[in-house]
Amino acid sequence: MTMKAIEVRGLTKTYPGGIRxxxxxxxxxxxxxxxxxxxxxxxxxxTTILMLTTLATPTAGxxxxxxxxxxxxxxxxxxxxxxxSQDLAVDDSLTGWENLYLQARxxxxxxxxxxxxxxxxxxxxxLTSRARDxxxxxxxxxxxxxxxxxGLIHRPKVLFLDEPTLGLDIQTRREIWDYIxxxxxxxxxTIFLTTHYMEEADRLCDRIAIIDRGSIKAVGTPSxxxxxxxxDVIVLRFGGTDAGVAEALARIRALPGVRDVARYGxxxxxxxxxxxxxxxxxxxxxxxxxxxxxxxxINRVTLDDxxxxxxxxALRDEExxxxxxxxxxxxxxxxxx
Amino acid sequence: xxTRLAADVYSVFxxxxxxxxxxxxxxxxxxxQPAIWLGLMGNLMGGLLDKPMAAAVxxxxxxxxxMTAGVMVMTTLxxxxxxxxxxxxxxxxxxxxxxxxxxxARAAIPVGKALAVAVQTSIQVALIALVARLLGVAFVxxxxxxxxxxxxxxxxxxxxxxLSLILAARxxxxxxxxxxxNFLTMPLMFTSNAMFPTQTMPGWLRSIAAYNPVSYxxxxxxxxxxxxxxxxVLGQDAAVVAAMAALMVxxxxxxxxxxxx
Numbered sequence: 360m361t362m363k364a365i366e367v368r369g370l371t372k373t374y375p376g377g378i379r380x381x382x383x384x385x386x387x388x389x390x391x392x393x394x395x396x397x398x399x400x401x402x403x404x405x406t407t408i409l410m411l412t413t414l415a416t417p418t419a420g421x422x423x424x425x426x427x428x429x430x431x432x433x434x435x436x437x438x439x440x441x442x443x444s445q446d447l448a449v450d451d452s453l454t455g456w457e458n459l460y461l462q463a464r465x466x467x468x469x470x471x472x473x474x475x476x477x478x479x480x481x482x483x484x485x486l487t488s489r490a491r492d493x494x495x496x497x498x499x500x501x502x503x504x505x506x507x508x509x510g511l512i513h514r515p516k517v518l519f520l521d522e523p524t525l526g527l528d529i530q531t532r533r534e535i536w537d538y539i540x541x542x543x544x545x546x547x548x549t550i551f552l553t554t555h556y557m558e559e560a561d562r563l564c565d566r567i568a569i570i571d572r573g574s575i576k577a578v579g580t581p582s583x584x585x586x587x588x589x590x591d592v593i594v595l596r597f598g599g600t601d602a603g604v605a606e607a608l609a610r611i612r613a614l615p616g617v618r619d620v621a622r623y624g625x626x627x628x629x630x631x632x633x634x635x636x637x638x639x640x641x642x643x644x645x646x647x648x649x650x651x652x653x654x655x656x657i658n659r660v661t662l663d664d665x666x667x668x669x670x671x672x673a674l675r676d677e678e679x680x681x682x683x684x685x686x687x688x689x690x691x692x693x694x695x696x
Numbered sequence: 697x698x699t700r701l702a703a704d705v706y707s708v709f710x711x712x713x714x715x716x717x718x719x720x721x722x723x724x725x726x727x728x729q730p731a732i733w734l735g736l737m738g739n740l741m742g743g744l745l746d747k748p749m750a751a752a753v754x755x756x757x758x759x760x761x762x763m764t765a766g767v768m769v770m771t772t773l774x775x776x777x778x779x780x781x782x783x784x785x786x787x788x789x790x791x792x793x794x795x796x797x798x799x800x801a802r803a804a805i806p807v808g809k810a811l812a813v814a815v816q817t818s819i820q821v822a823l824i825a826l827v828a829r830l831l832g833v834a835f836v837x838x839x840x841x842x843x844x845x846x847x848x849x850x851x852x853x854x855x856x857x858x859l860s861l862i863l864a865a866r867x868x869x870x871x872x873x874x875x876x877x878n879f880l881t882m883p884l885m886f887t888s889n890a891m892f893p894t895q896t897m898p899g900w901l902r903s904i905a906a907y908n909p910v911s912y913x914x915x916x917x918x919x920x921x922x923x924x925x926x927x928x929v930l931g932q933d934a935a936v937v938a939a940m941a942a943l944m945v946x947x948x949x950x951x952x953x954x955x956x957x
Contacts, residue, residue, distance in 0.1 A: 412797045413796075413797065414796055414797055434799050437797060437798060438799050440797070442793075442794065442797040444793055444794065446789060446790025446793070447789075447790065448789060448791050448793065448794040450711065450789075452715045452718050453711065453714055453715075461710070461711055462794075462798070464703065464706075464707040464710075465707060465795065465798035465799075466799065467700070467703070467799070509794075681869075682868060682869055685788070686788050689789065690790075693789075
């Protein structure tokens with residue numbers, strides 16, 4: 360069994376005012392793993408990251424990073440980890456090189472180490488030719504790459520990537536994915552990433568945890584999680600009255616092999632063991648009802664389905680402070696460079 | 697551990713200074729503004745000096761000489777109270793979390809920033825001394841007096857920037873910080889001896905002015921411009937300013953040490 364890079368036990372954070380952002384969360388991340396932390400906004404992802412990176416103190420429970428306790432051994436934890444927040448935390452009034460120099464100083468690198476590491480990480484994210492330019496002339500994607508480079512300057516054992524591709528265009532997003540996979544291949548680094556792009560999680564992560572309303576709903580490899588829902592998703596649309604639809608759905612739920620029903624706009628996504636053999640039964644069960652099936656398709660289960668089945672279907676009204684909203688807007692402007 | 701703290705303080709300081717040199721317009725304005733103050737006030741109050749009593753109250757025959765220390769401290773005061781603004785930006789842009797996630801001494805953040813403000817203030821005060829000289833104000837204590845005035849101004853800026861940094865750590869928004877700072881600066885300025893001699897003030901105001909921290913900075917600096925090397929005035933006031941600066945730095949360090957994010 361490999362060593363655990365991160366181990367979390369009963370971690371809880373209650374903010375003043377009684378809001379329990381994280382409630383009794385437990386999970387572990389193996390060394391060298393890419394671990395995805397998924398959940399809607401406000402589910403507790405950011406708070407968990409803040410506690411693991413020593414930026415917030417847990418109310419209860421414990422967590423270790425590379426064996427060091429995040430509350431009692433903060434200095435060792437900080438040395439072990441690299442933190443790339445979703446903020447694009449690079450200083451626009453410095454050059455790319457100066458940003459990395461400052462970061463290297465913060466981590467106590469010697470002059471020799473700096474001379475080696477700064478060109479190395481610049482090269483890795485493809486910013487060598489722009490290193491002497493002020494960051495205010497960079498695009499959003501370049502800023503993100505510089506921020507990742509800064510997170511790598513001290514060769515951390517564990518890299519925290521909070522929403523690494525938020526707001527980036529598809530080309531840049533793929534580029535960032537390449538960096539992440541290369542990092543793991545070349546350095547065996549443990550990577551903890553949060554995202555709410557399911558495609559990203561499915562493609563990059565060895566294992567995934569889904570968190571909602573402060574607690575972990577599921578942990579496993581993407582294929583394990585998908586198999587909990589069965590193999591296929593049948594997407595249905597009904598004609599007829601709401602009452603008729605409700606009755607039809609009740610009949611469908613009662614059929615053998617039906618795992619989960621999720622509403623998605625006008626469509627209903629029904630997770631089943633085996634789509635081809637189950638679909639005819641759907642027609643048989645609903646043909647004499649008030650809401651006939653008018654459209655149908657069979658799809659493989661995706662991580663989207665798993666996510667929706669664990670986090671619920673309703674649209675979320677996010678609670679957010681004025682300062683949070685402002686920060687979010689600044690972030691989006693900067694990422695679009 | 698001590699070398700670590702010094703290295704971290706220097707890192708924070710280095711970044712602030714890099715940013716300072718980029719703000720050329722700010723540096724230019726910081727010279728033009730006091731020049732205007734000196735020119736304007738000097739002309740407005742010029743008539744005052746026909747009265748022999750006024751000259752006795754001011755301690756000098758030249759209102760500009762009287763005003764020089766006041767303008768220096770005013771510039772220092774304004775530079776200092778906005779010292780916390782950079783923390784609010786750092787927080788918004790995620791740079792504060794990035795620093796806090798690194799194994800740096802928490803104390804380095806306020807100390808490095810306050811140090812940068814002190815150096816920036818020193819540069820501004822030196823430039824004001826130069827402008828004043830061009831307007832005919834010469835320090836009676838000579839270049840050594842100018843240096844000591846710069847030192848007192850730098851210490852005074854540490855008091856104000858530490859206060860601002862403490863407020864910024866707690867208030868978290870520009871609007872709140874500006875509101876509190878504006879609420880503080882004007883009364884501080886006008887209940888001190890910076891603009892007008894305390895002898896002409898009503899008794900109640902004079903007692904406020906006597907204990908106003910601004911007055912403790914202005915008094916020895918004015919002494920250096922118009923009075924001379926009188927260590928009973930200089931030593932005592934400079935010591936009070938230094939003690940207040942030390943106290944505020946300690947409070948700021950305590951505030952930032954308990955701040956996790």
